[in-house]
Amino acid sequence: MKFYILTDLEGVSGTDSFTQTRTNDSGPEGKGPSMKQLAREVNACAEGIRAVYPDAVIDVWDGHGSGGIFPEDLVGCDYQRDYRPHCGQLAGYAAMLFVGQHAMAGTIDAPLCHTYSSRDILYYRLNGVFIGEFGARALLAGVQGVPTIFLSGDDKAALEAQMFVPEIETAVTKFGKGFESAVHIDADESCRIIREGAERAVRRMDEIAPFTRITAPYTFEARYYRPFWKEGVKEQGARVYVDDYTYRVETDDIFKLPF
Template identity: 55%
Template sequence: MNYLIMTDLEGVAGVDRFRQTRTYDMADKGEAMKQLARETNACIEGIREADGSAKVTVIDGHGTGGLLPDDLAYGDYVRYRDFRHETLPSYAGLFFVGQHAMAGTIDAPLCHTYSSLRVQYYRLNGVFIGEFAAFAQWAGMHGVPAVFLAGDDKAALEAQLFVPAIETAVTKRGKGIEAADHLSSADACAAIRLAAAKAARRIGDIPPFVRFQPPYRFEARHYEPLASSGVPANGRPIDERTYVIETSEYRELPFF
């Protein structure tokens, strides 16, 4: 079967400073990227332990890049902007590695929603959501269940809020926006490998996440006043920092 892994950088063990993630400078984020590769490889190992014929696609979902393709031991690498969304129905399950909690989550290290510098919150049909729910919903609409998440403890709780049956592996325990108690690299990878294998075996027990139904009312609030270019063409400002989008097409929301 085919499996999809969505990766991000903020949720891996050893990362608890934005200077490690908001940069293109390898001197600052190089070790974080190496750890993301280790954790992604551990997830792949777990999947292949459960399914020896597994084919894996790995999405680099970090804005400035979180993975180097050559660091992956197995699987096909693709940047999120280049991912062919029409291929989603071909995947048996969706796995998250390196995931962080949504913006505003108490004691969640490096929590944010898409932009750590601009976005105060996203809300969909009255529910606050982060990156996990946004992509899990899109996958679920294509029949693909979100079955696994590795990241900090607050990200794991967020995933369980939306998908109670999901398997998780905690890499660190948050103590603040830039503070956490971390597992060692080896211990984080061991936990991920074990939980990912369990998730792959349980794919048939975890239904696709399709909590949100059209019509969609999406609301985004920013930290700073919106420039004219900060409101999507299909958006409508409701105050100087907030806009809404009302649509029946999920693909028209700003997650893509």
């Protein structure tokens, strides 16, 4: 039995400032404690999986832009770092799980919320639905027949996951009070509830259908905080530019969308 854990850094317990997640802001030392905690939470998730399937193969994708995991901290998991390995390559996995996830950009009181780029992207919208990293990646998995069964992260990220996948199991590591403010679960307690939540999710995974509710043809829209550089725009032939801040892509192939 194979499982895919997709990770990010902003959703772990104890992290509520971008200086704890960005190498350029604080250097590797500044985000080191968050990375250590992420590995602990991933290992806890893996323990939950193996409580049901002791011989499970578990692949872990480091989905944080500047790197979120020290590979040597993972226990019994295969570390992956290639960009977007989950797109079109999930055949054979029983399920996908999220660890360390944050909410989409624009979510009220959601700590460190953003959509792919915290510095650049105002929103993504797909077929008229505002969508963040969870929804986009759950859909990419879903069209490949893989259910998304678990998410750990802040309370707003958990609510977002339940909006797209109502049956999903979640583990809340912190309660958001603002863009860079949260009340955190103790780090050890966070690992405990992640381990228990992942185990429940695996035991229930036959009850959780792959997320496929957004269907082709796809109309994708992205809006940015700052205007596009005009010379760069000319080189993006697949995109239709609505204005200086917004572009659209229309396609029947979800794997041609830029998320």
